[in-house]
Amino acid sequence: MIRLTLRHGRRLALCALLTTLSLPAIAQQAILEGERFHPQEGQHGMAATSHYLASKIARDVMQDGGNAVDAAVTAGFALAVTQPRSGNIGGGGFMLISDEESGDVIAIDYREKAPAAAYETMFQNDQGEAVSELSRYTHNASGVPGTVAGLALALDKYGTLSLAEALAPAIRLAEEGFEIPPRFANGLRDARERLSQWDASRAVFYKEDGSLYTAGETFRQPDLAATLKRIAAHGPREFYEGKTAELIAQEMAKHDGLMTAEDLAAYQPTLRDPVHGTYRGYDVYAMSPPSSGGAHIVQMLNILEGYDIGEMGFNSARTIHVMSEAMKRAYADRAEYLGDTDFVDVPLEGITSKAYADELREQIDMGRATPSDAIAAGDPLPYESNETTHFSIADDNGLAVSNTYTINFSYGSGIVVDGAGFLLNNEMDDFSAKPGTPNAYGLIGGDANKIEPNKRMLSSMTPTIVKKDGKNFLITGSPGGSRIITTTLQVVMNVIDHDMNVQSAVSVPRIHHQWLPDEIRIEEGISPDTIGLLEAMGHTVSQQDAMGAAQSVLIEDGHYYGGADPRRSTSSALGL
Incomplete structure (x- = not known):
């Protein structure tokens, strides 16, 4: 022992x-x-994320006088660019903020919600059996995304930066590009068949001739940069009521998806x-x-x-x-x-x-x-x-942030919103498609987690x-x-x-x-x-x-x- x-x-x-x-x-x-990977001691704070660029950005924010929430939101948007397989603006998640000064611990729920037209048996066949392909790789696999609204809420209530300032590093990474690490290149290689089924996904993640990006090359995402610029200029509601919302609604309508412009406009995170x-x-x-x-x-x-x-x-x-x-x-x-x-x-x-x-x-x-x-x-x-992606950040003013967000599977549904440059989640698979039937992770669900309109999945x-x-x-x-x-x-x-x-x-x-x-x-x-x-x-x-x-x-x-x-x-x- x-x-x-x-x-x-x-x-x-x-x-x-x-x-x-x-x-x-x-x-x-x-x-x-x-x-x-060594435990590192700092005098003013610490940022631990799943991508070195996001960790550096978060550290720089705190070094320039921002607090842990500023750093967390900035890192969250940066991860949406550098780690599209899991970082996201097309998904949702949860954030915990601890403030030593007040003693408060705040939970922000920006989990996705089922569209208003969702119904209990939508992922079952005529025989009443759950069909996993429907809840994982179709447009109806996506819940209404919450990440943009959730991160903006955290920044507005507990941060010191403007949303435009928090988005600036992510916009730069999307527009100017970043060097592809081996994990990024390997992920796109492994997901090639699934992502290539969709024109918009293929255009974002593979070269014009269909060939693979390799480690060391520069990866740019102009459509995603434009989306982030719109959010920076017009605020978080742009994602839910502006041009980005229009692009999501058009993507859904083109493929018989249930999510509508009204669903997007109605979305709100909650404390x-x-x-x-x-x-x-x-x-x-x-x-x-x-x-x-x-x-x-x-x-x-x-x-x-x-x-x-x-x-x-x-x-x-x-x-x-x-x-x-x-x-x-x-x-x-x-x-x-x-x-x-x-x-x-x-x-x-x-x-x-x-x-x-x-x-x-x-x-x-x-x-x-x-x-x-x-x-x-x-x-x-x-x-x-x-x-899923998790990061932890703390500063020397007594603020600590623990954040986990996701688009579910690696690359979510595999579907990029045409013209917007980001992947849709497939979080609807986290509902009980049929109570008693395991989901993709082998988890059994019951009636408490059945599909209902406007409900958040477990x-x-x-x-x-x-x-x-x-x-x-x-x-x-x-x-x-x-x-x-x-x-x-x-x-x-x-x-x-x-x-x-x-x-x-x-x-x-x-x-x-x-x-x-x-x-x-x-x-x-x-x-x-x-x-x-x-x-x-x-x-x-x-x-x-x-x-x-x-x-x-x-x-x-x-x-x-x-x-x-x-x-x-x-x-x-x-x-x-």
Whole structure:
């Protein structure tokens, strides 16, 4: 059993950690040789994003006197240019803002909404079966986008820059172009067949003769630059009521899409109360419904608080066992209860209560796995209510931002709005196309998440801020579809339970269980002996691809530490 005490450790500590945990060579190289992957200390702030250009832009904003919200919004728009597979203005997401001065933690919900003409069975065939192609790769797969309105709301309420100032770097990157990194080129190569089905998508992402862009070439997006310029000149409502809205409506009408100009004009982001819980003396704030993330990260932490996780050891068989048992029970509740609280009652107070966690913990046998078919949603009364981008930013004025946004799949629906230069999301797949039928991530949904007009679809996005004694401590979150919640959970546990520095916390191997299918998914690097012990307990263990990309910031004793996740080769953490 190994207890990791690496919070302030640097290269030697990381070398020891990597040797012990047998991380894949590519991750070791990224952590040890890539300067941008080292925990970096700053005197004035830290920005950790999934693209080095966005991290540099965010850092420069704070260096020039802007606050963390200014930096976050500017980075968000920059990522829409440099990372079109996941950064976006055609999607939506959630932002958490923590203000130490006021003590407030604000949740901004800019999740997409179903069009007014949407209906419950729209993705079913005549036999009543869910047809995944309809909810993923058609114009009706797109919900009404929220990113532009959400980022503008954050800037207006909590920033100091004008929207035009925040958009300027993104406009420059779109107009003048940027050097293509290998991950960008490889992504377009892999998505070539899907993107090339649409004339506008093919025109944006491939050369005139249809050939591929290669790493090192300059990539320009003139249509996207023009769209961003219009928004800068006329404000966020231009996207929803101006020429951009007209282009979206025309795109929809041309392909029998349900989204209309009226849907766009009616869209508004909303402010919500974040989910709040405690874990070993820390305050944990995370996104509330229509995200399921906050409710279930608090639920799982409540269950796990009853075990001495640090003494049990990082990724030991006993630790993974209790984590997976907690995960199963949380995801069973997710399938039953979670949805948009503007439409359904979610038993949020019950799900996040310590008493309910005590009941669930009593069900866990330390020597034996509970089969998923023996687990059903609990009774958490009373009632109230895979390609994504996360970034974390903090400044020295007590502001911290955790933001996760998405267009769902890599490149969303694959459909670029003709003349506007951006991809449409396929978030409608996050609804329950048919209750009880798994979505693209294998998640089961119920009536609480059925399709209804103007409803926000359920999400797993989990922007999270952990505070200690009223001060911002850990800002984290991740992409990863159904694995977002468990990835974020493990970063929090790695820092609090295993005393890791933030770079180690985001780099080490992860595990995941989502109730159905009944298996523990693991990354490379879990000991074969540990796997054997888990299988002896009755667990099915499946090693699969890497999970998530948890860009994170840790603040301790006035120092800012950035953790850039090596699972994305362009990740970067930069301090002032």
